[in-house]
Amino acid sequence: MSETKQRYDVVVIGGGAAGLSGALALARARRSVLVIDGGRPRNEPASHVHNYLGREGTPPSELLAIGRAEAAEYGAEIVRGDVVSAERTADGFRVVREDGGVVEARRLLVTTGLVDELPAVDGLAGRWGREVLHCPYCHGWEVRGRAVGVLAVNPMAVHQALLWRQWTDDVVLFRHDQADFTDEEYERLAARDISVVDGEVAGLEVTGDRLTGVRLTGGTVIPREALVVAPRFTARSAVLEGLGLRPTPMEIGGQVVGTYIAADPAGATEVPGVWVAGNVANLMEQVVGAAAAGLKAASMINMDLVEEDTRRAVDARRTPFSAEAERRVTERVLGDRRHGLQETR
Structure with a gap:
């Protein structure tokens, strides 16, 4: 249109x-x-x-x-x-x-x-919105009960992992390039049976057009079916x-x-x-x-x-003979025909 x-x-x-x-x-x-x-x-x-x-x-x-x-x-x-x-x-x-x-x-x-804007990890962009996810309320139900990883990219990583634990009891938190967590954070994660993996994430493993694992820089692959990323x-x-x-x-x-x-x-x-x-x-x-x-x-x-x-409208009412009021009356009465009248003047 x-x-x-x-x-x-x-x-x-x-x-x-x-x-x-x-x-x-x-x-x-x-x-x-x-x-x-x-x-x-x-x-x-x-x-x-x-x-x-x-x-x-x-x-x-x-x-x-x-x-x-x-x-x-x-x-x-x-x-x-x-x-x-x-x-x-x-x-x-x-x-x-x-x-x-x-x-x-x-x-x-x-x-x-x-x-x-996704982190510079190989394969993330190609799986975004499929198995690479962000919002649990948007996608949590679809991966319920499955192996979910959480990529730590900001200070909210522990909160993310605890939140996604609501949808599955198999959550792994990849510390990636973030600073080490506090003792209290480790205690909270352990209490919810959330594992923490040290080392940077290098990329994703995909088999048959499905995410099957997360690959660390050293070559180790941790099996996962979905990966949570905060862009x-x-x-x-x-x-x-x-x-x-x-x-x-x-x-x-x-x-x-x-x-x-x-x-x-x-x-x-x-x-x-x-x-x-x-x-x-x-x-x-x-x-x-x-x-x-x-x-x-x-x-x-x-x-x-x-x-x-x-x-x-108030201004026009107060000054009924203004140029603006005349223009409005002309438009209301003549509409588009006013252009023809103007051209013949």
């Missing part, structure tokens, strides 16, 4: 769960909405979406297709492409796409998500940085584990007229949470527009 307008009430940058949820709510509020989607959803490698009430087990691509159809049913327009820049104008924002297309918006909702979560924030919004580092135990764009609970940023929702603002948000955040941001954006529309 291609855009039919040059100016919209809201341009949504990012067409994942947060963006489409926001677009749906705004379109139902009779706002003109354009969604620009780069087509690279974070959860594309995953086979199914979980913990989404009413959509449990739905493939990610199917969920997005349903969302696009629902938003479009109420008039939202959706185009595929990357946004290369967004800048403030006198009365809103100017958005430029990679293909050269330019549109204007009164408000922006940015839901560009994040990038999962670095990096917000897709280039467009927002052009508007003056810089990513905020998220630290755990003094180590940066990701970046996000700071916003209030409804998604409003420090730049007036710009909202964010989903993983670009909350690194730990799951799909259903991202959709809820998109809805919340959309309701606040609509209210903000209502306030602006009301201020303009």
